[in-house]
Amino acid sequence: MCGICGIMTFSPAAEIARDEVRRMNEAIFHRGPDEDGFYHGEQIGMAMRRLSIIDLSSGQQPISNEDGTIWIIFNGEIYNYLELRRDLEGRGHHFKTKSDTEAIVHAYEEFGVECPAKLNGMFGFAIWDTRNRSLFLARDRLGKKPLYYYAGSDRLVFGSELKSLLQSQHVPRRVSPEALDLYLTYEYVPAPHTIFADIKKLPAGHSLLIRRDGKTELRRYWDLHFRENGYHAAELQQGLVDLLQDAVKIRLMSDVPLGAFLSGGIDSSCIVALMARVMDQPVKTFSIGFEEGSYNELEYARAIAKHYKTDHKEFILRPNALELTEKLVKHLDEPLGDFSIFPTYLVSKMAREHVTVVLSGDGGDELFAGYDTYVADWMYRKYRMLPSFLRHSLVQPFARLLPPTEKKKGPINKIKRFVEGTQYPEDLQHVRWMIFLAEQEKQQLYGEALHNIDIRRGAHDFIRSHFQNADSQDYLNRQLYVDIKTYLCDDIMVKVDRMSMAASLEARAPFLDYRVVEYAATIPSALKLQGQQTKWILKKAMKGLLPPPIVKRGKEGFSIPIKNWLKEELRPMMLEVLSPARLKRDGFFNAEYVQRLIDEHLAGAENHSHRLWALTVFGIWREQYLT
Template identity: 55%
Template sequence: MCGITGIVRSDSAQIDRELLARMNDAIRHRGPDDDGFYFGDGVGLGMRRLSIIDLKSGHQPIHNSDRTAWIVFNGEIYNYRELRKQLEARGHQFYTDSDTEAIVHAYDEYGTECPRYLRGMFAFAIWDERAKSLFLARDRVGKKPLLYAQLNGQLVFGSEFMALLQHPDVSRDVNYEAIHHYLSFICVPAPLTAYQAIRKLQPGHSLLWKNGEIKLERYWQLDFSHKISINEEEAGERVVDLLRDAVRVRLMSEVPLGAFLSGGIDSSAIVALMAQESSEKVKTFSIGFEEQDFSELHHARRVAEHVGAEHHEFIVRPDAMEILPTLVEHYGEPFADSSAIPSYYVSRETRKYVTVALNGDGGDECFAGYERYAAMNLAQRYAKVLPAVIRNGVIRNVARALPEFQSRANPLRKAQRFLAAASLSPVQRYLRWVSAFDEQAKLNLYSSDFRNETAAFSTIGF
């Protein structure tokens, strides 16, 4: 994990070096190993580095061959060696062995199309001295954060809110639309943030700043139109091949590397493939709780023993009030996913042993692991089998007449939630099932003033 910051001005005035240093220092925790700056007419770039690749010569900012383009970069490019060979064949000359330099040369070769050639997780900024422009880009699924604010001909950017909020012209006024949507999603959806002045660069997007104006472009979108015809066995083999390749490229590191292991399918699959692809014992890390009902250490332990991992277990007593200030500072805006607390604890303990850790995040989204995906499929069948008059009349009224069930595991509660939304349109139905507060609940919660402030906003749009 690294961090980047920067300021550009359309009037070419000198950047306040002390201000940029404060912005950079606000994200020191993201990159404790090194920092670096670039200053030119109307531009300042800053960077905090956690060294993983090319420890000796990877100091940033990094420049192109004639020093007309400078980059600060957070992330890791998995195909940088292949990309470098292609660029060298086209005459590019490199002075480091870092993945960062491959990006700036890709920019020289392909311009603002360069993110299409990158395989990895990234957020970067390139200052082009020739065009007097700043180019920002974020990886396809948004693993690396990137925030920005437009301020009277200036663009201020950074990896975290605390960096941007060091700038005296960045307003802390609250974005009411963001809070309105947050209450549905328990996070603030991009490109909004909790601050009116600050925006998120969306995943799979780039931003080009020039002469005080910005141009946003989507360079990637998941394409579901191309189908393949294979049976279940072939699909399973293909999934394992893809996962194996994804794990293999992520083992590229010059520092100690390990994995979070919960004992579930996702993290267990990652650890098993790591064990097969690595020449050394995999270091695995799990947390448990004193309350046995919430602890799954025994599952993780069995997996670790099966693959011969060097396994580490930590028993924690969660204290949300103790770590809440730290979480609030680093998230920078409302975020209510309860996984933030165990994730913090396992990350804190794991960092004592390794610098990089893989995990199984995203498995449920990729392989339809959540109950709501099965419910969406069931609702489609439900709508075909029963006439609307029965669904929307008799059955819905019966569901409404049932008492409220508090336990999430109660089958009657699940049936009630299903029937209440099953006859809605697919978008409305899915929103109902993922929302912490539905629209009516939010209106009941709001004051009259806040209700008026948010009346024009529709969460369906997100």
């Protein structure tokens, strides 16, 4: 695991300052504290930070091919590199290290821009080809590793994190109003946007070729296709277990200590169970708990730890841990409203004291329909059969009158959230319950700096585009496709990468082995969601490996009691960041409307935690990056 960065100019006359590249690299020291590496040539300057995982003695970067005409810097892990290496050696290539990085260099030499499709792993890499002075950037299929770039008039600047690019004097720091609108709507900024108007994310499953004159070619090398097979449920279950087992096994490849995140949910429990089957020592497991009972899942994590006799460690997250807010926002680079950055960072920090690599259960919800949003949309199709006057004159007013409770979910909170989601356009389907700011609220919230935003269209266009691109006619599979392309890549993967890397920890996700993802796309949707029962086939497949309470329990989510903490421990911070004076100075938001949200939340009349936290995070980010 590493961090990469670099600058390419479009003319030999344009200079690249070595100090500039060095500053870019120092900004991502946390991604690779073990060593650094640099390459400078005509029109190019590249650098990397390395977290040593494989081939500790000879895996230094940058690495070249045999004659030094092709150079690579690489962030990630390639799990099929030994198989790929044997194939390339058979084609006449000669290797000088045992690292996975070198396999990519020779794969590019052999297959050119088609090489990313040969890789099974997580990656973001840059290859400089001296033969034609071109730069080739690529990112893994599911967006597990990040890659950003700025294309100016005379150069391209790239890196694993935004903070690296911002060390270059050539990269402007202008807020994108469109990206800010997307962030406040969904709590993340979807690719290719970033919060900065002039910087882009390289989308997952894409590569970018930059020629010597600055002309670029963005190419999608992978997409997910749904092709249901004719196997019976029992055959599909066994096939799923076998493939997941192999995905886990190849991710145990490491020359450093390794463990697993364990939340007590079905996904992380699956991973620990499959690790225990093939490891010759107890699995090291790490869990986070809460003092608030409805948020605490430690009893389930302990049940798995006991069942598989793991070497188990726990940490209780308390409100004072949110003193980390400014540090974590700094690591994120752009605003992310996901509350679970805190437990993700703290469990990563705890794990890093014992291991360098962890396996996680990320991806199971998107592959097998684990989110409540899928159930909500299923329920809505029944709810809309009610007469319109009952829905609008009785149910909706009743739901609005109910005061929110302090529980994580609970029937009242579920009713309020369900009814709130029904106000959004039906063509957004399950995504309606992933939206946190409606058009009428934007009209009251947005200030002068956002007056040009088209609040009626823009924020939902990318969702509709992904629905159109899904090649399945099945209702649920189209929803899974949308989440894999959006929420998974641009929220979950961003959170896990930044928070684990902040602790210099590598996180691996077996569910996101592209073979598992493609296999899941062959499973009929009726075996994923059955009524209100989520992940049906995964639970059936793992029934013999997990204790019954784990298999039977519903989805809880990796969240924190932020709505309660904003009323108490976090209240001073929120009031400072969202003070009328600061809001009026910045011009992004209407101070009077924000104060109304604060007052209603503190009084317990409404739960505005999502809106208030998103605004608070943006306010902190603005102070760090724009002042």
